[in-house]
Each structure stands twice: as structure tokens, then as C-alpha cells.
Amino acid sequence: MSGLFSELQTHLLQEQGIALATLVRGPHHVGAKLLLFPDASSRGTLGDATLDAQVKADAQLALWSGSAQLHHYQLANEAFEIFIEGFPPPPELIIVGAGHIAIPLTTIAKTLHYRVTIIDARAAFATTERFPHADEVIVAWPDEVLAQRRLSPSTAIAVLTHDPKFDEPTLKVVLERQVGYIGAIGSRKTSQERAKRLQSQGLTPEQLARIHGPIGLPIGAANPEEIALAIMAEIIAFRHQQAQ
Structure with a gap:
């Protein structure tokens, strides 16, 4: 014993x-x-x-x-x-895309005791100077990093690149894994078009249904801080729903 x-x-x-x-x-x-x-x-x-x-x-x-x-x-x-x-292991948020929304999202997530990782292939964006509160900032192609990384149901993924060459390979990787929340930025029309392309690449409707897109709760967010709040609120809501 x-x-x-x-x-x-x-x-x-x-x-x-x-x-x-x-x-x-x-x-x-x-x-x-x-x-x-x-x-x-x-x-x-x-x-x-x-x-x-x-x-x-x-x-x-x-x-x-x-x-x-x-x-x-x-x-x-x-x-x-x-x-x-x-x-469970501590909750983790992986932000794909080091744009302007990722900055307040990192701050909010850290306040809520999430471990935050930023991944972006653009070295000018993914810097510790822009993300001093992040636990890890990785300059690399997100899909390649995530394919080798340990992911779990305690992991939330926020895809904020708004660029098919980044977000679609990333989504293909994470939708094959046992992760928690998966969200992707983009309008409803963009989300529908992305889903069609991903389905043509072999993803199933069940897998695509796991994507929260447009990302975030519909609170009328109009600036990066409000959008980050909407995203984090949806992640928390999903996490508690899964725990019930």
C-alpha cells in the first residue's frame, strides 16, 4: 500500500x-x-x-x-x-498565432492559472518581449510542434493565425488528438469554408464539430481585449461543462 x-x-x-x-x-x-x-x-x-x-x-x-x-x-x-x-494536470492553453489578440489572452489565462504557450513561425511576432507572462514562446511551424507535443483533455488550443497555411495544418493535428477545447478565429463564413477544405482533406464531420468557430462566446466583442475575454470565457465554460 x-x-x-x-x-x-x-x-x-x-x-x-x-x-x-x-x-x-x-x-x-x-x-x-x-x-x-x-x-x-x-x-x-x-x-x-x-x-x-x-x-x-x-x-x-x-x-x-x-x-x-x-x-x-x-x-x-x-x-x-x-x-x-x-x-488532473494543471490546465494549459496553447495559443497558435502571436498576433494582437494573443497578448491580452495570455494575460487573462495566466490570471486564471493556466500554463500558456505561444507558437508562431513568425519570429518578429513570437518574442518574450511581447509575451513576458507566457510560460513558453516557440518560434516554429505550429503543426510540427504540436505533432510532437504531449496534449491532453486539460489542454485548450486557440488558433488565432487567421491564415490557412498555419491554421489548417494545426487543426488537422489537434483534431486527431485527445485534447479539450479547440477554437479557431474567423467569421462564420470563414469557419464554414475552412471546414469544407478540412473535410476534403479527410477530416470527418464529427471531428470538425469539435472546432469552436467563430472562436469565443458571442458577447459583441469589438477589440482585442474583449475578444480575448470572450475566448477565455468559452474555454472556461467548456471546461466546466466537460467536468459535469
Whole structure:
């Protein structure tokens, strides 16, 4: 048991994300624990392989939502109560495109305790001088960076380039990955035209439906600061909706 607690502590310190399931009521093995990791692997057991398999699905959801609640399971004539706690990694915002909207968006996201990464192939825009609050500023083609980067349901992607040669390859990469929010700037007409081009390149309607475009909540935003606020509000709304 001490090994499980040590592993739990290590993952919490490394902010990798983990879920802990504890058997609190049942005919046997009360107190047994099961750890679930982001790659769906696990350590420990609740005393029954069938019960472990059922619990893992709920633990995977808790891992990314951060929920902590009691779950009830029935195996044959035996009832079990399992308390599942999720410890997701810190929320991350990746901003593709270092334009004027990205500056206030970085500030708002940092205020909300997001880890913020800026990616843009244009070295004149992607600078630490323009983004002093960003955790990371990367000068490279966004799709190439994201193809090699660890992404998770705790990751939000805001595509702000407004340029098909940047945003479409980026969207093709992230729509194949298990990420949270995906938003892309552009008018409704631009979003529809982009979706048609992406579908012709092999993306499915289900994948394209994941794109929030036009990006941001419709609050009548008229300047970069208001647009950044609308984007961040939509990201937060999506995050809480997914946690329910």
C-alpha cells in the first residue's frame, strides 16, 4: 500500500494527472485502492478484476474533470461503493498565432492559472518581449510542434493565425488528438469554408464539430481585449461543462 501512496505523491508533485479509487463499502477488501494514470494504465486492485474494469472508466473521467465523488457498482449479488478522486494536470492553453489578440489572452489565462504557450513561425511576432507572462514562446511551424507535443483533455488550443497555411495544418493535428477545447478565429463564413477544405482533406464531420468557430462566446466583442475575454470565457465554460 505504501508503494501506491508513493506513486500517487510522485504524480501529484509532477502534475501529470492521476485518479485514485478507494473501496469504502463492500463484502470484502474494504480500503483497497486503485490508481489510474493518463495513459489508462493502472496500479493496485480493488480485489476483483471485473470491478477494476468497471471503475476504470469512471476514474478516467475523474482524472480529467477533477471530480471527487462516491460511485455505486453491482457485481452479481454484491454491492460496492467506491470513492473516486481525480487530480488532473494543471490546465494549459496553447495559443497558435502571436498576433494582437494573443497578448491580452495570455494575460487573462495566466490570471486564471493556466500554463500558456505561444507558437508562431513568425519570429518578429513570437518574442518574450511581447509575451513576458507566457510560460513558453516557440518560434516554429505550429503543426510540427504540436505533432510532437504531449496534449491532453486539460489542454485548450486557440488558433488565432487567421491564415490557412498555419491554421489548417494545426487543426488537422489537434483534431486527431485527445485534447479539450479547440477554437479557431474567423467569421462564420470563414469557419464554414475552412471546414469544407478540412473535410476534403479527410477530416470527418464529427471531428470538425469539435472546432469552436467563430472562436469565443458571442458577447459583441469589438477589440482585442474583449475578444480575448470572450475566448477565455468559452474555454472556461467548456471546461466546466466537460467536468459535469
